[in-house]
Amino acid sequence: MKRTLNHLKPYYIYTLFICLALVACKKELEKTEDNSEKLDNQIAFSTQNKTIQVYTTAKNSDLRLTKTDDLTFKKGVQPKETEISVFVNPEKSFQTFxxxxxxxxxxxxxxxxxxxxxxxxxxxxxxxxxxxxxxxxxxxxxxxxxxxxxxxxxxxxxxxxxxxxxxxxxxxxxxxxxxxxxxxxxxxxxxxxxxxxxxxxxxxxxxxxxxxxxxxxxxxxxxxxxxxxxxxxxxxxxxxxxxxxxxxxxxxxxxxxxxxxxxxxxxxxxxxxxxxxxxxxxxxxxxxxxxxxxxxxxxxxxxxxxxxxxxxxxxxxxxxxxxxxxxxxxxxxxxxxxxxxxxxxxxxxxxxxxxxxxxxxxxxxxxxxxxxxxxxxxxxxxxxxxxxxxxxxxxxxxxxxxxxxxxxxxxxxxxxxxxxxxxxxxxxxxxxxxxIRPNAKRVSTSVSRSVLLSTSFLNEDGKMVTVVMNKSDNALTYNFFVGSEKTVVEIPARSIQTLVY
Incomplete structure (x- = not known):
């Protein structure tokens, strides 16, 4: 019996090696699938050399889908709690429009x-x-x-x-x-x-x-x-x-x-x-x-x-x-x-x-x-x-x-x-x-103050669209962050804006 087991030992070792290799491959495959899911939830977008076109409709004004500003991004710094901010994270996307x-x-x-x-x-x-x-x-x-x-x-x-x-x-x-x-x-x-x-x-x-x-x-x-x-x-x-x-x-x-x-x-x-x-x-x-x-x-x-x-x-x-x-x-x-x-x-x-x-x-x-x-x-x-x-x-x-x-x-x-x-x-x-055009992807967007509402979509042509609505009776100034870049935007009282960039 002892001789038989010694004789089979190489086969046991070989089988064990194959099993370990299969387990390792499975883990790598699962890791690749996880990364694929993450990549599906991420989109390539950069603010570099982008100009932000701002369109505004406001109460008690003649602004009706009117272009009101051209803005540029600069390096953002940590916003304060006393400031109003809108945050867009292009690395997180959701449903297709x-x-x-x-x-x-x-x-x-x-x-x-x-x-x-x-x-x-x-x-x-x-x-x-x-x-x-x-x-x-x-x-x-x-x-x-x-x-x-x-x-x-x-x-x-x-x-x-x-x-x-x-x-x-x-x-x-x-x-x-x-x-x-x-x-x-x-x-x-x-x-x-x-x-x-x-x-x-x-x-x-x-x-x-x-x-x-x-x-x-x-x-x-x-x-x-x-x-x-x-x-x-x-x-x-x-x-x-x-x-x-x-x-x-x-x-x-x-x-x-x-x-x-x-x-x-x-x-x-x-x-x-x-x-x-x-x-x-x-x-x-x-x-x-x-x-x-x-x-x-x-x-x-x-x-x-x-x-x-x-x-x-x-x-x-x-x-x-x-x-x-x-x-x-x-x-x-x-x-x-x-x-x-x-x-x-x-x-x-x-x-x-x-x-x-x-x-x-x-x-x-x-x-x-x-x-x-x-x-x-x-x-x-x-x-x-x-x-x-x-x-x-x-x-x-x-x-x-x-x-x-x-x-x-x-x-x-x-x-x-x-x-x-x-x-x-x-x-x-x-x-x-x-x-916002068909097949756009919604992008993670949040606000730091409840008087503002906001959502964003990335169109197939690579242009990002962020809509910001001011529900308050006061004109406001807000930081507009896209990733680590920012600009400052003025929004009239009781108004809605679309930012295209």
Missing amino acids: IGIGGAISDASAEVFSKLNKDKQQELLQAYYSKEKGIGYSLLRTTIHSSDFATGSYTYIQEGDSTLKTFSIEHDKQFRIPMIKKAIETAGGTLLTYASPWSPPAFMKSNKNMLKGGTLLPEFYQSWANYYTKFIKAYEKENIPIWGITIQNEPMATQTWESCIYTAEAERDFLKNYLGPTMEKEGLGDKNIVIWDHNRDLITQRANVILSDPEAAKYVWGTGFHWYETWTGGDPMFDNLKAVNEAFPDKKLLFTEGCNEKFDPDKYQYWPNAERYGNSMINDFNSGTVGWTDWNILLDQTGGPNHVGNFCFAPVHADTTTGELVYTPSYYYIGHFSKF
């Missing part, structure tokens, strides 16, 4: 059709031109009617569960022509997605497109087919559809088109009907967005749907609105962070926001604009990849809206005079949309 835009609803398209050709062109360029406007790159539209239309309608005859009468002829009068012009003005590409407000009345428990109700189980398949019919019909009109949301505001019983889904109902409709149907119809590459409602209940909805692998596999991300403040509370930005932390492989998309209760005396009401700035900065810093305003255009009544739910848009048209009214909200949105 997909775009900013607004909705072309029936109301927007109907108002647009009443403008003369010159004003139509002005509006299109104001929104969709990167040079002459604010460069919108994202578009939402509706699957048949919402409240922002002159009346309710669907694409089928009532009772047609087979969808044999399906037709988007209604949309060809106003909405589709406007969308096509928007795409053309944007340079031929505009990421477009669509949302339904309600299934047809016969498919619902209350037999009414308005006032809530639920989708009846016997029509789950028919309603799933409806989405695919819509996508194919719009793409036949040369309007590529990037994706869909399952239901606009699925927990709100509204006086207008609405439909209620519990989290479990939305999950089951998605995994058993909508997801498989999209794949079967060759539309598996389209993106499906869940929730499409306020930030207050977003975590519960995400937990229920995204924790189910059979449902989650169909989900691109979670959409949300900003109206949770109707209960009297503050915006729930931390809920976005909770969803992002729990489901980092899924995206966050702001799908709708507008200032409610239209009042023509408040066209230039500054808090309306600040609501946009506050939401956009906090949403992006919470992981949001895209941001979509509601109607891009409404008339002098805040409509048309067939149930009297009149609201603000960033731009209004007075159809009696033919003039366009640009509100401060338009310019606040523009401080982001004009300068």
Whole structure:
């Protein structure tokens, strides 16, 4: 026995050597993968020889996306606690940006059709031109009617569960022509997605497109087919559809088109009907967005749907609105962070926001604009990849809206005079949309004082964009640090700035 063990000793040593070598290789591989992850989170950026262009919009001034300064960097020194500072760390990057835009609803398209050709062109360029406007790159539209239309309608005859009468002829009068012009003005590409407000009345428990109700189980398949019919019909009109949301505001019983889904109902409709149907119809590459409602209940909805692998596999991300403040509370930005932390492989998309209760005396009401700035900065810093305003255009009544739910848009048209009214909200949105382009990466940014808000993105062309908002009634001076370099910036009271460098 002793002789046999001595005979095998070289083989044991050789085997041990091989095992140790494999362990070492595994550790090196893991180290390389860790470094790759770190590199993915880092971006090459230098402030060397960079000039900072500053654009400003301010209350009680004529500054509207106006270039107000050219600054240069110098070596930074330790800031004091008594100084106000903004810190950008280019070595840490996060989500990839997909775009900013607004909705072309029936109301927007109907108002647009009443403008003369010159004003139509002005509006299109104001929104969709990167040079002459604010460069919108994202578009939402509706699957048949919402409240922002002159009346309710669907694409089928009532009772047609087979969808044999399906037709988007209604949309060809106003909405589709406007969308096509928007795409053309944007340079031929505009990421477009669509949302339904309600299934047809016969498919619902209350037999009414308005006032809530639920989708009846016997029509789950028919309603799933409806989405695919819509996508194919719009793409036949040369309007590529990037994706869909399952239901606009699925927990709100509204006086207008609405439909209620519990989290479990939305999950089951998605995994058993909508997801498989999209794949079967060759539309598996389209993106499906869940929730499409306020930030207050977003975590519960995400937990229920995204924790189910059979449902989650169909989900691109979670959409949300900003109206949770109707209960009297503050915006729930931390809920976005909770969803992002729990489901980092899924995206966050702001799908709708507008200032409610239209009042023509408040066209230039500054808090309306600040609501946009506050939401956009906090949403992006919470992981949001895209941001979509509601109607891009409404008339002098805040409509048309067939149930009297009149609201603000960033731009209004007075159809009696033919003039366009640009509100401060338009310019606040523009401080982001004009300068931050699709595929930009968000970069770590923080502030030393709560009166300022800030976020930063690095565009594909190598230009960094930092947005800074001053919520206070005082003009301020702040240190602007990018890595170890700094400059000093003056920002007016109640204003927003974009720094491009």
